[in-house]
Amino acid sequence: MTRTHALxxxxxxxxxxxxxxxxxxxxxWSGVQAAQDELLQVSYLNVGQGDASFIESSNGTQxxxxxxxxxxxxxxxxxxxxxxxxxxxxxVATHPDLDHIGGLVHVLERYEVKAILMTDNVNDTPAYTAFxxxxxxxxxxxxxxxxxxxxxxxxxxxxxxxxxxxFPDRPVRDLESNxxxxxxxxxxxxxxxxxxxxxxxxIEMYLVSLPDSVLQSEVLKAGHHGxxxxxxxxxxxxxxxxxxxxxAGKDNDYGHPHKEVIDILRELNVETKNTADQGSIFLExxxxxxxxx
Numbered sequence: 001m002t003r004t005h006a007l008x009x010x011x012x013x014x015x016x017x018x019x020x021x022x023x024x025x026x027x028x029w030s031g032v033q034a035a036q037d038e039l040l041q042v043s044y045l046n047v048g049q050g051d052a053s054f055i056e057s058s059n060g061t062q063x064x065x066x067x068x069x070x071x072x073x074x075x076x077x078x079x080x081x082x083x084x085x086x087x088x089x090x091x092v093a094t095h096p097d098l099d100h101i102g103g104l105v106h107v108l109e110r111y112e113v114k115a116i117l118m119t120d121n122v123n124d125t126p127a128y129t130a131f132x133x134x135x136x137x138x139x140x141x142x143x144x145x146x147x148x149x150x151x152x153x154x155x156x157x158x159x160x161x162x163x164x165x166x167f168p169d170r171p172v173r174d175l176e177s178n179x180x181x182x183x184x185x186x187x188x189x190x191x192x193x194x195x196x197x198x199x200x201x202x203i204e205m206y207l208v209s210l211p212d213s214v215l216q217s218e219v220l221k222a223g224h225h226g227x228x229x230x231x232x233x234x235x236x237x238x239x240x241x242x243x244x245x246x247x248a249g250k251d252n253d254y255g256h257p258h259k260e261v262i263d264i265l266r267e268l269n270v271e272t273k274n275t276a277d278q279g280s281i282f283l284e285x286x287x288x289x290x291x292x293x
Contacts, residue, residue, distance in 0.1 A: 038157045040188040041293070044221065044273075044281040045076040049249030049256070050099035053195060053221065054080050055186060058156030063163065065092040065184075065195055067103030074106055076280055087112045090151070090163075091140075093131070094182040094197030096123035101131045108134040117143045117151075120173045121180035145182045158189030158287020166213070167203060178224065179203060185217060189287020192217035194239055198224040204235035218290050219243045219283065222265075226257020226274070233264045243271050243283075243290070250276040 038058045045052040047068025054077065055063040062081065067073045081088075091113050093101050105127075107113070116135055122128065135142060143149075147169035153161040164185045172180035181197030194217035196204070204223070207213050220241035223230025225248040236244075244265050248256040257274065265272050273281050282293035 038286060040156070040161055040186075040191065040285045040287070041080070042186070042193055042219070042283045042285070043076075043080045044245045044247055044275060044283075045073060045080075046275045046280040047072045047076065047103060047247070049225065049252045049254070050103065051094070051197070051221075051225070051247045052076065052103060053247075055153070056080065057153040057161040058158075058188070059154030059161075061089050061153040061161070062087070063090045063092065063153065064088050064104075064107065066094055066100040066197070067091075067105075067107050069099040069102040071103065071106045073103035074110060077107070077111075079280065080282070086110070087114070089114045089153075091116050092145075092182060092184070093118040094195070095119065095177045095180050096121055096125075096128040096131065097177050097198065098125065098127040100197065102127050105130050105134045108138045113138055113140045115141045115143060117145055117182070119145050119168060119180050119182060120171055121175060121177055122173060123177055145184075156188070156287065158191075161186070161188045166207060166215075167199065178229075181223075183207070185214070188285055191285040191287055191290050193219040193221070193283075194241070195221050196223040196230065198227075198230065200224070200229050201232040201235065204230065204232050208235055208238045213238075215239050217241055219245065220270075221245045221247065222257065222261060222272075224256075225252075225254070226261050227254065228258040228260045231261045231264060233267075236264050236268055236270070240268070241270050243273065245281055246272060246274040246276070248274060248276045252276070 041056045043054040050068035051066040052068045052073045053065040149165040151163040167183040178198040181199040183196050186193040215238045226246040246257045
């Protein structure tokens with residue numbers, strides 16, 4: 001074999017080896033990407049003294065539950081959506097208080113929202129008036145939450161991702177705003193997340209008393225930012241969470257979270273995470289396990 005032929009054979013061998021390496025890497029990357037695509041992502045956004053939670057199902061369906069009191073949510077959403085994604089499939093307004101809907105006004109102005117889930121509860125405040133105007137300008141379908149409704153967020157390897165409404169089960173137009181809060185349960189496979197807005201203990205205990213209630217969830221977003229008015233001991237025991245998330249502002253004027261709530265969760269061996277201490281909290285699930293991102 002001439003020196004030229006030897007060099008040519010060596011060159012072909014290198015090309016073949018490089019192609020094989022690329023093939024193996026591509027297959028491995030595809031497997032990793034497929035595994036990532038099967039994950040449910042739930043983010044509890046740091047919006048100060050308020051609530052904002054973002055869900056992305058395994059097939060990419062996106063849900064925002066509440067938006068905090070101001071435009072802070074716009075700084076947090078790109079961290080979970082990316083800088084160029086401007087579409088949210090569903091926005092949930094749990095109740096018409098400023099620290100839950102104030103930021104949604106900015107979201108509705110900035111993002112294309114495909115549907116809005118809320119209640120008939122009304123609030124005679126500038127924040128609520130601005131929210132209703134933003135909803136009108138958005139022009140998205142408005143859905144009224146009612147117990148028993150199930151919203152399908154798409155399917156993954158571990159089954160469907162669903163949002164199930166647990167409360168309200170009645171018209172709530174004239175109820176005190178916290179009492180009207182939407183309570184919903186997010187499920188993917190064997191993993192469940194419970195969101196309670198600012199719902200007080202009276203509603204929590206009402207749900208515990210219902211014979212058909214299914215409350216058990218691995219993650220509980222503690223009601224009303226960890227206030228003693230929510231997270232009754234019997235309710236927490238019925239939920240049996242492994243994790244509790246508290247969305248509160250650092251050094252807030254309300255003293256949230258209250259010691260009584262922390263003691264209840266500690267007694268039940270619940271690991272508690274607080275946005276005031278940790279900033280935004282990111283969880284992922286493959287339908288059987290849940291972990292911090």
